[in-house]
Amino acid sequence: MSIADFFDSGFKKRNEDHFAAIVRVAMSDDIITEEEKAFLDRLAHKLNISEAEYKQILKDYKTHPINPPTSYDKRLERLFDLARMVWADHIEGEKQIRMLIRLVVGLGFHSKNAKYITHKALDLVHEEVDLDTFMDEIKHMNR
Missing domain, CATH: 1.10.225 (NK-Lysin)
Structure with missing residues (x-):
């Protein structure tokens, strides 16, 4: 693994954790409204979260650390x-x-x-x- 790959994977992981923390906030009332979903969709795109990662994070957002x-x-x-x-x-x-x-x-x-x-x-x-x-x-x- 090159140094660039190491930093890219670390950056990717931070983005996923950041996204999961925001999902956790959105889920604090146990639902994600349509407005929150639209916001999460845009945020996932901005953070380069793939569709598969997005679905996994929505399912298991509590497994990501809050950083x-x-x-x-x-x-x-x-x-x-x-x-x-x-x-x-x-x-x-x-x-x-x-x-x-x-x-x-x-x-x-x-x-x-x-x-x-x-x-x-x-x-x-x-x-x-x-x-x-x-x-x-x-x-x-x-x-």
Whole structure:
């Protein structure tokens, strides 16, 4: 196995684990709504999750470890990606915002701040800011 293959397989595994963690959040109320399913479909595509892997993860999502990003910057990058997916596909609505709030908590943000962070993130992606601006604005929300 080459070094490139090793890193590719590690990246793939992280994407699968990340996807499984989001499925776990979506399943926290024991159902996946049509809106959540549509979001998961788009997310699976973005993370290069195959159809077979997708079905297996839906079936056995609890067998994947939960690996939230360990650094604050990595959490902000994932939040940026998730908020952009919600906004770009025009799926934003009350249900999607609730799901994004749950994902924010799943990323490791404090539940007391999740609603505020979610709304700020969506405001920033509506303004079409870049990642650096997004991260700076979220880090300094309380100025």
